Amino acid sequence: DNVLTQSPDSLAVSLGERATINCKSSQSVLYSSNNKNYLNWYQQKPGQPPKLLIYWASTRESGVPDRFSGSGSGTDFTLTISSLQAEDVAVYYCQQYHSSPLTFGPGTKVDIK
Amino acid sequence: EVQLVESGGNLVQPGGSLRLSCAASGFTLSSYWMHWVRQAPGKGLVWVSRLNNEGTYTDYADSVKGRFTISRDSAKNTLYLQMNSLRAEDTAVYYCARDGPIGARSFDYWGQGTLVTVSS
Numbered sequence: 001d002n003v004l005t006q007s008p009d010s011l012a013v014s015l016g017e018r019a020t021i022n023c024k025s026s027q028s029v030l031y032s033s034n035n036k037n038y039l040n041w042y043q044q045k046p047g048q049p050p051k052l053l054i055y056w057a058s059t060r061e062s063g064v065p066d067r068f069s070g071s072g073s074g075t076d077f078t079l080t081i082s083s084l085q086a087e088d089v090a091v092y093y094c095q096q097y098h099s100s101p102l103t104f105g106p107g108t109k110v111d112i113k
Numbered sequence: 114e115v116q117l118v119e120s121g122g123n124l125v126q127p128g129g130s131l132r133l134s135c136a137a138s139g140f141t142l143s144s145y146w147m148h149w150v151r152q153a154p155g156k157g158l159v160w161v162s163r164l165n166n167e168g169t170y171t172d173y174a175d176s177v178k179g180r181f182t183i184s185r186d187s188a189k190n191t192l193y194l195q196m197n198s199l200r201a202e203d204t205a206v207y208y209c210a211r212d213g214p215i216g217a218r219s220f221d222y223w224g225q226g227t228l229v230t231v232s233s
Contacts, residue, residue, distance in 0.1 A: 034216075036216075038218045040218075040219040040220070042158075044158075048225075049208055049224065049225055049226055051223070052213070052219055055217050055219035061219075061221065095158075095160075095220075100172050101172075101174050101175065102160040103160065104158040104160065106157050107158075
């Protein structure tokens with residue numbers, strides 16, 4: 001199985017400051033035939049289902065604010081919130097869709113400092 | 114508007130069975146791959162199963178293989194998860210999720226989830 005690890009487990013950031021979450025996969029998620037990384041990022045707020053933020057490692061889903069960005073390739077990826085807003089308090093999960101079983105990272109909890 | 118509404122969650126004894134439903138609206142199930150994802154209380158997300166758009170291919174996490182079956186009724190536009198030989202560790206909120214546009218390989222819509230509790 002492709003195991004995803006995330007760091008940190010949690011972080012607290014001041015409003016307006018940058019938050020950075022890392023995701024590392026045990027196997028590459030780069031699909032060589034189309035050069036796409038099948039790595040997604042989701043946001044989950046308490047009592048709600050997850051919401052897709054980023055797919056293909058760096059493509060923002062429609063309607064997602066541009067303060068959210070994704071980067072990385074192969075096995076190392078980053079989700080960045082450029083200017084943290086109060087509504088961004090949530091748990092963030094990375095997910096790989098390159099190989100079965102599909103797997104999620106353990107999540108990173110983001111709070112306001 | 115795309116909507117996914119799960120139902121069927123309940124308290125069941127170990128060894129029992131349950132069938133979850135996911136009613137889709139705003140799109141046609143047979144045009145998309147569909148998934149079930151679960152989340153134990155206070156824990157992270159775990160992928161459970163998927164069904165391709167043609168209804169001809171299924172895939173399962175090892176933890177449920179041989180016990181769970183994913184299927185759909187195209188006429189009712191509803192996805193199902195038949196869960197047999199349930200164990201305490203199957204206790205979770207179960208979400209159905211739609212696979213995004215072809216090539217995206219991501220879950221673009223999720224239901225609100227239905228709670229399955231396995232306990233004596």
